Every structure is written in C-alpha cells, then in structure tokens.
Amino acid sequence: MKRVLALLAFTTLALAQPKELRLYTWTEYIEPAIISDFEKATGIKVRISYYESNEELLAKLQAGGDSQYDVIVPSDFIIPAMIQLRLLKPLDPAKIPNLKNLDPKFKSPPFDPGNQYTVGYLWGTVGLMYNTQVFKTPPQSWAVLFDPAQQKGRFTLMDSQREMLGIGLRYIGQSVNSTDTAALKKVIDLLLQAKNSKNSLGFQGGVSATKLLLGNQAVAAVVYNQDALRTAGGNPKYGFTIPKEGSTLFLDNMAIPARAPNPEAAHRFINFILDAKIGARLANYQNSATPNAAAKPLMKPELLKNPAVWPTEAQMKVLEFILPQGEKDKLYDEAWTRIKSR
Structure with a gap:
C-alpha cells in the first residue's frame, strides 16, 4: 500500500510540473542549438513565439499573454510600464545562481532597481x-x-x-x-x-x-x-x-510574466542563459555585446574589436x-x- 501511495504521490508531482517552457522573444534572437542544449540538459521542451516590437509585446501581455508565456525578452524602456501594470513576476535570486556572472554595470538598472523583475540578456x-x-x-x-x-x-x-x-x-x-x-x-x-x-x-x-x-x-x-x-x-x-x-x-532583458504557466522552468532557463559559455555562444551568434561579464572573455576576439558590436x-x-x-x-x-x- 505504501508503494502505491508513493507512486501516486510521485505521479501527481510529475503532473504538477509541466515539462514545457514557452518563450516569447524577438525574431531570430537565440541560437537554435542553445534551445536544444537546454532541452537536453533539463528535459524541458521549449516552444517559441515571436514579436517584432516592444509595443507588440506589451499589447500581447495586456491581452492575457501574461498567462501564456514563461519567459519574455523586453527592452529596458518598456519594463517600468510592465511593472506598473503588474505584468511581471518577481524573480527568485536563489533559483538563479548565475546572476553572479552579470557585469556590475548592468546590475540594479534604473528601470528595475535590484533586478527584482529582470536580468540582462544582450545589449x-x-x-x-x-x-x-x-x-x-x-x-x-x-x-x-x-x-x-x-x-x-x-x-x-x-x-x-x-x-x-x-x-x-x-x-x-x-x-x-x-x-x-x-x-x-x-x-x-x-x-x-x-x-x-x-x-x-x-x-x-x-x-x-x-x-x-x-x-x-x-x-x-x-x-x-x-x-x-x-x-x-x-x-x-x-x-x-x-x-x-x-x-x-538598448539593454534587452529576460523576465517572467506575472501568470507564467511554468515559473520554475523559467528560472532554470534564465540561469542557463547566464552561464558563461552559453552567454558567449549567444553573443557570438547574435554578433552582440553581452551584459554577462563571465561570458565576455569567451567571445570571438574579432567581435570584441568591432565598433559595430x-x-x-x-x-x-x-x-x-x-x-x-x-x-x-x-x-x-x-x-x-x-x-x-x-
């Protein structure tokens, strides 16, 4: 009987933790292989939807999208409106140990003091x-x-x-x-x-x-x-x-919508992106500057010397x-x- 109860408890717990993460981001804004590696490392399937502007993102969240997605990538200036409209969920720093990799220049930005709701992605x-x-x-x-x-x-x-x-x-x-x-x-x-x-x-x-x-x-x-x-x-x-x-x-940031279906997976994804090697791969793929101080030394030298980056x-x-x-x-x-x- 105890084995049956234990099995039922395990099954219930598994059902309560959906193995899917819904990412809502800019078109062509992440290396597909990074998504595949996250899925292999966690067993969490990633579904991606795209937008073309911050205004489109905000309108989507206001129309109920804050309950449809787990991670979004808003730009700096739109974040205060999202916070004021209660469209974002506070982050749990204990679940994002790689926050230590963030460059001090990008910690506690004026649009989100203390990184309560967001963490830098690319700039x-x-x-x-x-x-x-x-x-x-x-x-x-x-x-x-x-x-x-x-x-x-x-x-x-x-x-x-x-x-x-x-x-x-x-x-x-x-x-x-x-x-x-x-x-x-x-x-x-x-x-x-x-x-x-x-x-x-x-x-x-x-x-x-x-x-x-x-x-x-x-x-x-x-x-x-x-x-x-x-x-x-x-x-x-x-x-x-x-x-x-x-x-x-601009500084684009990762955030979790207020009613995200799977906030646990969202925190794991954010932490994964903040890994030094993953952060460097992301920046190299996007030909972008990164707010990840641990990732910068791992980037392609030609990008670090390019003033367009x-x-x-x-x-x-x-x-x-x-x-x-x-x-x-x-x-x-x-x-x-x-x-x-x-």
Whole structure:
C-alpha cells in the first residue's frame, strides 16, 4: 500500500510540473542549438513565439499573454510600464545562481532597481545599415534619411517608437529622452517628411528591413546593430554605422510574466542563459555585446574589436539609453500615433 501511495504521490508531482517552457522573444534572437542544449540538459521542451516590437509585446501581455508565456525578452524602456501594470513576476535570486556572472554595470538598472523583475540578456545600439556600393563611405549623418537632397535611394525607418523618436531628437540636437513639446513637434514633422518621401519604404521591423536591403529593394535601413551584423554575415556589400548626431543604446532583458504557466522552468532557463559559455555562444551568434561579464572573455576576439558590436569611447558619448519619463511618456505615445496615422 505504501508503494502505491508513493507512486501516486510521485505521479501527481510529475503532473504538477509541466515539462514545457514557452518563450516569447524577438525574431531570430537565440541560437537554435542553445534551445536544444537546454532541452537536453533539463528535459524541458521549449516552444517559441515571436514579436517584432516592444509595443507588440506589451499589447500581447495586456491581452492575457501574461498567462501564456514563461519567459519574455523586453527592452529596458518598456519594463517600468510592465511593472506598473503588474505584468511581471518577481524573480527568485536563489533559483538563479548565475546572476553572479552579470557585469556590475548592468546590475540594479534604473528601470528595475535590484533586478527584482529582470536580468540582462544582450545589449547593443541602433544605427544605419547601408549598401556600400551606393554609399562609398559610411554615411556621416542621419540627413541621408531626413534631407531629401541627400537621399540616395529607397530606405526604411524603424518600427519602434522610442528608438525612432530618439534618433529624430538626436538629429535636431536634443536628448533621446527629451520631453520638450517644441522639440517633439519638430521630430513629428521630420519623421512625417521622411515617412512620406518617395524613397520611403515605411516603418519596418529589423528582419523585414534587412531582407529589403539584401533583396536590393533598399539602400539604407534603421536597424539594431545585431540585425545588421547577423544578416550581412561579413558581406562587404553591407555596412553599419552610427551617424555623428548619435542614437540609442538598448539593454534587452529576460523576465517572467506575472501568470507564467511554468515559473520554475523559467528560472532554470534564465540561469542557463547566464552561464558563461552559453552567454558567449549567444553573443557570438547574435554578433552582440553581452551584459554577462563571465561570458565576455569567451567571445570571438574579432567581435570584441568591432565598433559595430562594442562602440568606441567617442561613439558612446553620442549614444544614450532610453529612460522612462513617467507621466510624460504619454507625449511619446501621442507623437508616435500622429506619425503612424498620417
């Protein structure tokens, strides 16, 4: 009888711990072999769904997605809204021993003090990917998009609110975090002019933008450096640059939705990604900078020396992290709505 009860208890426990993890992340944002290795190491099957913008991710969570996924990968600036809306579950540091590998620069970020809800995944920049057969030298200014006289062909803008508004703000000499209404009005006019240009292919996600470049349908695109480097694959026909006016930095993070079906598996996955060797593989695959200090020495040397991956000191001076502006964030929402609807 005791054996029967023990067997029933074991079976009940096994049923109570689903062997599946649902990952909701950016398109092409993790090496497939890393997923396979996690599945082999844990016996947990991973199902992946994709999104193309932080706004799409937030809308999905608000529509009930916080109960459909176990791990998500939001960017820094969208996280305060997710916390305020109670869409994220607090992390249990005891279940993530590899947190020790996180670079001190990325611990306790301003958008999530104490890493209560998030932990860094990868970081990078937004810049301009271009066709080197059209641009014989790297474009020096965002004017190749914003000044009709300097446009050299079809181009795409980034379909991401704060990044695209931030680039516009940098172009007119403002901080990416400016909430000055006069400056935002100038940016609205600037982006509307670019959007409605005869050369514009509109607002695109990173994957679609790079495909347009590869298909010779565009000569320039505003993209994340990771998308540019991964897509170009060393092909000298394509380059990536940060124009002199500057741009935005981003830190993407791992988080667990508030009603995640399998938070235990989520913690195991986050800890797995924070392993030094796995972190280096992830960064190498994405051609990306990593917030994992233990992983950095294991990365490909050529990536560590590439300013498109690790910006120079001069570039860092004109790059800014996007910061939440509290109630004034609605100014960005209103500006973006006006741009997208006209």
